[in-house]
Amino acid sequence: MEGELKELLTDLKTLKSSLPDRSYHALIDKMQSRLEHLSTTATSGPVQRSKIKDMSTEVVDSNPYSRLMALQRMGIVDNYERIREFSVAIVGIGGVGSVAAEMLTRCGIGRLLLYDYDTVELANMNRLFFRPEQVFLEK
Numbered sequence: 001m002e003g004e005l006k007e008l009l010t011d012l013k014t015l016k017s018s019l020p021d022r023s024y025h026a027l028i029d030k031m032q033s034r035l036e037h038l039s040t041t042a043t044s045g046p047v048q049r050s051k052i053k054d055m056s057t058e059v060v061d062s063n064p065y066s067r068l069m070a071l072q073r074m075g076i077v078d079n080y081e082r083i084r085e086f087s088v089a090i091v092g093i094g095g096v097g098s099v100a101a102e103m104l105t106r107c108g109i110g111r112l113l114l115y116d117y118d119t120v121e122l123a124n125m126n127r128l129f130f131r132p133e134q135v136f137l138e139k
Contacts, residue, residue, distance in 0.1 A: 005039040084110035091115050093139050095127035102129065114139075 009032060016028045071077040088109050090097045093116040101112055116139035120130045130137075 005035055009035050009039070080108075083108045087111040087113065089113040089115070092118075093128075094118070094124065098127070098129050 012028055012032050012035065016025060016032075019025070019028075072080045086109050088104055088111070090101055090104075090112065093101060093114050097114070097116065101114055104112060118139055120128060120134050120137050120139060122132070122135050125132060125135070128139075130139075
């Protein structure tokens with residue numbers, strides 16, 4: 001991409017010098033400055049997102065498909081924001097427990113306590129949220 005941007009800058013300079021009509025020079029200068037800005041942005045390295053320090057207590061209804069928000073609007077669920085105050089303990093995070101933990105997280109439960117005395121095994125990797133290199137680690 002960097003090479004293409006430099007090539008475009010060269011082409012613009014060539015175009016500017018070959019145009020007898022100077023009315024387009026301002027437009028070409030503007031395009032050159034934008035390309036130079038893009039070139040410096042592209043070479044500055046990967047874009048870094050800012051880290052999330054604390055989870056906001058504000059529940060935002062930015063997803064129109066959120067079922068719980070829809071239920072709150074219909075009056076079926078009251079005080080959805082309170083769900084973040086709940087704590088849930090799950091004993092056993094195998095096939096069922098790991099899926100339950102994920103679903104509770106997606107629902108917005110504020111705190112999960114997960115307990116499992118077992119270790120991760122390759123035989124049950126298909127139903128756990130672990131990677132193969134984590135085999136024999138404690139859950």
